[in-house]
Amino acid sequence: MIRNLLRAATLFVCATFCVTANAETIALRGGNLYASPEATMLADSVILVSDGVISAVGKSGDIQIPPDARVIDCAGKTVVAGFWNSHVHLTESAWKNAAAAPAAQLTAHMQEMLTRWGFTTVWDLGSDPADSLPLRRRIASSEVLGPNIFLAGSIFPSNGRPAYLPPEMQLPEAATPEASAKMGRGYLDIGLDGPKLFTGVYKGEDNPVVNMDIAIAKAAVDVAHAQGKPVFAHPQNTAGVETVIASGVDVMAHTVARQSGYPPEQLARFRQQGIALTPTLSLFTKIPAPPEIVARIVDNVVGQLKSFSDNGGAVLFGTDVGFIKLYDTTLEYELMRRALSERQVLAALTTNPAGYFKAPKKGKIETGFDADLVVLDGDPLSDVRNLARVAATIRAGQIIYQKP
Numbered sequence: 001m002i003r004n005l006l007r008a009a010t011l012f013v014c015a016t017f018c019v020t021a022n023a024e025t026i027a028l029r030g031g032n033l034y035a036s037p038e039a040t041m042l043a044d045s046v047i048l049v050s051d052g053v054i055s056a057v058g059k060s061g062d063i064q065i066p067p068d069a070r071v072i073d074c075a076g077k078t079v080v081a082g083f084w085n086s087h088v089h090l091t092e093s094a095w096k097n098a099a100a101a102p103a104a105q106l107t108a109h110m111q112e113m114l115t116r117w118g119f120t121t122v123w124d125l126g127s128d129p130a131d132s133l134p135l136r137r138r139i140a141s142s143e144v145l146g147p148n149i150f151l152a153g154s155i156f157p158s159n160g161r162p163a164y165l166p167p168e169m170q171l172p173e174a175a176t177p178e179a180s181a182k183m184g185r186g187y188l189d190i191g192l193d194g195p196k197l198f199t200g201v202y203k204g205e206d207n208p209v210v211n212m213d214i215a216i217a218k219a220a221v222d223v224a225h226a227q228g229k230p231v232f233a234h235p236q237n238t239a240g241v242e243t244v245i246a247s248g249v250d251v252m253a254h255t256v257a258r259q260s261g262y263p264p265e266q267l268a269r270f271r272q273q274g275i276a277l278t279p280t281l282s283l284f285t286k287i288p289a290p291p292e293i294v295a296r297i298v299d300n301v302v303g304q305l306k307s308f309s310d311n312g313g314a315v316l317f318g319t320d321v322g323f324i325k326l327y328d329t330t331l332e333y334e335l336m337r338r339a340l341s342e343r344q345v346l347a348a349l350t351t352n353p354a355g356y357f358k359a360p361k362k363g364k365i366e367t368g369f370d371a372d373l374v375v376l377d378g379d380p381l382s383d384v385r386n387l388a389r390v391a392a393t394i395r396a397g398q399i400i401y402q403k404p
Helices: 103-113 129-140 177-189 214-226 238-247 264-273 281-286 291-310 330-337 342-349 351-356 384-388
Strands: 026-033 042-050 053-059 070-073 078-081 083-088 119-124 148-151 153-157 195-197 373-376 390-395 398-402
Touching: 026 373, 083 351, 103 129, 103 398, 119 390, 129 148, 153 177, 177 195, 177 214, 195 214, 214 238, 238 264, 264 291, 281 291, 281 330, 291 330, 330 342, 330 384, 342 351, 342 384
Parallel strands: 026 070, 026 078, 083 119, 119 148, 153 195
Antiparallel strands: 026 042, 042 053, 078 373, 373 390, 390 398
């Protein structure tokens, strides 16, 4: 699995993806600090940031703030590590022609969709590289303020157009293992960071789900793993989940409404193979169905999340935002809290993805770590909804969002 393949390699190569380090020294003073989800709160803290890196962490009075530092008053607030959203889509009209669109316009929408909610790193699981690649370059140069972006290219099975996508949209379908492998190589060659496989496709209520053949899925997985890249998958039913397991996929991009829970056999394989889960629970509240049916589906996917986490699986926060326009993350946190503790939800945003994707300098607030930070208006361990009450988002020492 990808966690073993990446032991000798780091996925996050700053020369390509990290924001240009901000030379300004910043001091976050007076906040309550959680250095990690497991840590005890440090009250009245100081965090010094220099050249995009955390240079000191401690109690106020124990750390000298340089006279030329920009001081951010965090009194009454809580500081945690920067958030990851491991399932977004940069497909909205605001991202069209991202290579030439005004930077201020792109920054404004980035704030509305992502940085306003504390995200300093995201995985885009399917967009037009003609827009997402130049957008990523402009963020890396600090021309546009936004999160660190990783990109996955989609591969659909033959006759695998989802019912929810417009018929005129051109989709990359693979009818053979050779075609799947070629697509996977092509995505990596243009600078994407791995594939996303539609191991199951919803064709409408009156039509059967189209599932991807295991051999086709495995061909793309083998190509990605040969270069130390992760593979995501969108399963739609039990057969799609079985393809995830059999082909060696790394991350399930959703829980599965069409399967009742995860049976013990699947849970055992998830743990054995180190498969991670991005639950996207709030997505299922948007299903066009009667409220009682939606409630049953939500109960089912919440139960899947609980059994997966209780089994020791890595849970990665993700919302599918961009496909849905529910930018506010409050509902996702409320639903996750039905299955997880507050500390576990915070871990899904920070240490879990940093560990899973081998980003050794992200996910915690420690000296020498990347200065990816979120300032919250309240304590997220007393009320999980405080995770959505963001006062400031800082990426690599650069303020990319600050509440007016």
